[in-house]
Amino acid sequence: MASTIVEARGVTKDFGTIQAVKGVDLSIAPGELFGLIGHNGAGKSTLFKMMLGLIPLTSGHIHLDGEPITGPRFRETRRKIGYLPENVVLYDNLTGLETLYFFADLKAVPRRECAALLDKVGLTAAAG
Template sequence: MQTVIETKSLCKQYGTRMAVDHVELHVPQGCVYGFIGPNGAGKSTTMKMLLGLIHPTSGSVRLLGQPLTRESRLALLRQTGSLIENPAGYLHLTAQENLEIVADLKGVPHKDIGRVLDIVHLAQDRSRKVGQYSLGMKQRLGIAMALLGSPKLLILDEPTNGLDPAGIQEMRSLIQDMPATTGATVLISSHLLGEMEQMVEQVGIIDHGHMLFEGPLAELQRHSRGSVTLRLLDPAKAAPILRAHGIAADGGCITLPPLRDDLLAALVQQLAMNGAGVVELTPHTKTLEEIFLSLTANEEAD
């Protein structure tokens, strides 16, 4: 699969502080990639380097298969849409007028404006002044600006920041559908881990400028098993077996620690053969937030 964004040993240093420390990103074509970490982790700095807004201290960036250089930057950015920090826009102008200005700057025909307004569900509000828009509508207008010219890559920095639950849901639905509706690969950053879990396929986790994990969300969850709840008919018959495994037996509902599939299967078989009556087994997958906390804890322990 083609890689739309690739960085090698990307670093940005401010004085003695390493804001981004040898970050390696690999964003596959046609996905929604979640770039996740707490505030101050290095997300925005990395995204600004991807767009050539700030220069790396060291390392390299490739966008759409091409090295990002001073000479190639403009050509690559014509194929890239972005929304970094707060959405731009003139509050005293309508959405239509704002988009016409951006279209002229990008050299995009005005007929493209209707298409992007439809994608972000603002077609009916195109004649309203942006100053009358809610924050969620302004964020969607910012995405419409980014979509002008049918970019192959969208880079969105914290697009759900400050939105109410309804606005977050609307933005999540919009971004989930983006590769299918526009053909663009999406790199989205956020510190709202639970929200990201519901909209991304690929994940990169960063903290203190270091990448802690990169890969499919499903792989991250597989490698971060949660506990298992076991419900039994006869806890007394299960008690000696559980104690032998170092598990406290207290009543008919037991919480098992994370176990490999083969070990869990062997334990359940032992319990069944001993007449404990296993009636229910419920695995609990850690949320992305729990996984992140465990990854950062491991990093600090190292």
């Protein structure tokens, strides 16, 4: 395991003439909790999107669990990451259990674990 789970150095993101993220340096150790605090438009969501490889960096580098986000094995690393975006949209035509199946399939988690998870968080009644 890497000594840092998240390592960012000199990370910037420009959208034309707008610099959304400017020179971020960040080191997060395994098991460490962290949060990003800032006003709307400060670049928090943009930084997370870059860490997930969803948008490219303008400059700098980011490694997650020792893997560069542009590396050939990053897709495998990303499967281990949970990310809750600011605006979550659930499919209202799916039951609670079907929704968990959908996300379990995305993360290659066995579907047989889903019902127990609903029970664990007290949402068994939402299964159907």
